[in-house]
Amino acid sequence: MLAIIPAxxxxxxxxxxxxxxxxxxxxxxxxIEAALACSSITSVLVSTDDQAIYDVAINYGAQETxxxxxxxxxxxxxxxxxxxxxxxxxxxxxxxxxxxxxxxQPTSPLRNSEDIEQAIALFKKKQADSVxxxxxxxxxxxxxxxxxxxxxxxxxxxxNIDNRQALQxxxxxxxxxxxxxxxxxxxxxxxxxxxxxxxxPRTRSVDIDSIDDFNYAAFLLEKLNA
Numbered sequence: 001m002l003a004i005i006p007a008x009x010x011x012x013x014x015x016x017x018x019x020x021x022x023x024x025x026x027x028x029x030x031x032i033e034a035a036l037a038c039s040s041i042t043s044v045l046v047s048t049d050d051q052a053i054y055d056v057a058i059n060y061g062a063q064e065t066x067x068x069x070x071x072x073x074x075x076x077x078x079x080x081x082x083x084x085x086x087x088x089x090x091x092x093x094x095x096x097x098x099x100x101x102x103x104x105q106p107t108s109p110l111r112n113s114e115d116i117e118q119a120i121a122l123f124k125k126k127q128a129d130s131v132x133x134x135x136x137x138x139x140x141x142x143x144x145x146x147x148x149x150x151x152x153x154x155x156x157x158x159x160n161i162d163n164r165q166a167l168q169x170x171x172x173x174x175x176x177x178x179x180x181x182x183x184x185x186x187x188x189x190x191x192x193x194x195x196x197x198x199x200x201p202r203t204r205s206v207d208i209d210s211i212d213d214f215n216y217a218a219f220l221l222e223k224l225n226a
Contacts, residue, residue, distance in 0.1 A: 001120060001179075002043055002101040003035040004086060005062070008073040009050025013210055018048075018106050019056045022214065023221050028053065030109035032060045037113035040120045041102065047086050049073035065090075083185050100181050107208040108176035109217055110224075111200070116177055119198040123179040126196050130184055133177040134197040135205040141170045171197060174205035 007028055011017040019026040028046065035044045046057035049068040058064055066089070072082045087098050102120060104111070115133070123131040146154040177198060184192055206217045 001041055002098055003041045004101055004103050005031050005046045005106055007046055007048045007053050007106050009053055018053050022109060023218050026056050027109055028057060028106040029060045031104050031106045032062050034113045034116060035104055036061050038116050040117055047082060080185060080188055087182055098182055103178040105175050110204040110206050110220060111176040115200060119177045119179050122196060122198055128196050129181045129192040129194040130190060131179040131196050131198050133174050133200050134171040135174040135200050135202055137170045137172055174200055175207040176200060
């Protein structure tokens with residue numbers, strides 16, 4: 001199975017995030033190495049518009065391919081358009097026929113090769129259209145609120161004052177693993193009636209968007225390697 005690691009340049013929240021050194025290694029390297037360690041993955045492609053990211057990716061074992069067009073690397077560009085472009089170009093230039101692939105975001109450095117293998121195995125077992133990694137939310141979603149223009153709280157869902165233990169757990173996508181059929185993606189959808197979650201623990205569900213996330217990931221990695 002092909003693994004696509006999307007890593008555009010120009011991160012505003014955390015400059016050069018994808019190649020920023022995390023405990024001495026570029027952030028993107030953790031995801032490349034996890035993908036390369038998977039027997040289910042046949043090739044690892046980093047989709048980027050940035051030459052520096054591309055060079056680091058190749059140095060860590062990613063496949064030599066092509067840079068992403070600029071129109072697919074803007075703040076408003078849709079990820080699904082990039083997946084379609086990438087698969088169609090590989091199919092055309094390499095005479096391939098990719099029917100399924102996995103997307104691994106480089107901002108999830110604590111997701112490991114076993115997580116990826118298990119998500120792919122679930123995809124195949126269920127003959128799924130998609131398998132997406134999720135993590136259990138600590139607090140019930142019914143406790144969440146909007147803030148209106150006056151700074152007052154407004155319910156998102158009907159108010160529920162039950163103890164947390166009495167409420168059904170909720171889950172959120174952690175951004176670590178997406179396994180897709182290309183047929184689903186070509187229809188411009190991520191979910192269907194044959195979509196399933198792959199549940200991951202919070203300790204491997206860090207998604208790096210800010211310097212606080214980055215520092216927390218560094219702390220967890222230090223503990224893991226201690």
